[in-house]
Amino acid sequence: MSLKIALFGITREIVGTSVIELPAPAPATVGALLDELRKQYPALGELRSCAVAVNNEYASNDQALHTVDAIALIPPVAGG
Amino acid sequence: MTPHLSITDQPIDVAAALAAVQTETAGAVNSFIGTVRNQSGGRPVRRLHYESYDSMALTQLGHVVAQAYEKWPMLQEVAVVHRKGTLALGDVAVVVAVATPHRAESFAACQYIIDTLKQVVTIWKREEYEDGTEWVAAHP
Numbered sequence: 001m002s003l004k005i006a007l008f009g010i011t012r013e014i015v016g017t018s019v020i021e022l023p024a025p026a027p028a029t030v031g032a033l034l035d036e037l038r039k040q041y042p043a044l045g046e047l048r049s050c051a052v053a054v055n056n057e058y059a060s061n062d063q064a065l066h067t068v069d070a071i072a073l074i075p076p077v078a079g080g
Numbered sequence: 081m082t083p084h085l086s087i088t089d090q091p092i093d094v095a096a097a098l099a100a101v102q103t104e105t106a107g108a109v110n111s112f113i114g115t116v117r118n119q120s121g122g123r124p125v126r127r128l129h130y131e132s133y134d135s136m137a138l139t140q141l142g143h144v145v146a147q148a149y150e151k152w153p154m155l156q157e158v159a160v161v162h163r164k165g166t167l168a169l170g171d172v173a174v175v176v177a178v179a180t181p182h183r184a185e186s187f188a189a190c191q192y193i194i195d196t197l198k199q200v201v202t203i204w205k206r207e208e209y210e211d212g213t214e215w216v217a218a219h220p
Binding site: 006008009010013046047048053056057058070072074075076077078079080 | 162
């Protein structure tokens, strides 16, 4: 199972692309995905925060991830 | 009472946003207009770039407005328009407009919506200076 993750703002610049595809971590949870991404891209760990969105909603670390989910990394927002 | 929510790469029509919330049942229309400032923390800003995750931004904006309707049940109409793309100094970046029967609730609901938008809506701002650029709020 693989996961597609959309990237925005500074996370897109850190990773160098707007979408990455990764093998699902074990367990396939938000927290494990964040751990894996921070391992591959240490600069993500230097951000003030980095949330994960699943299907347009903020997700908690224990939320399960599925191939069909719309997953995105959400660095600190700054609208307004 | 369906809120008028949008994210656009075109200049914001402030008068249209205000007109969208006007209704005979409301005696107060309150608005917040955010514009591009020429400096940030003392550093001159040349222009701004806003990036949006549109589908989530609109979902989260819908939640914010729903919360405002819960807090102020007398709230009549709401419009929120946020710009994305490249903005020049003085450009309008965001408009929040609300209509309520009386003025006190219009100030409170308008402030709640803009304050909460800034915390949860998935829009990012990159400031461009004379000597580089920076994603606002990205680092501690």
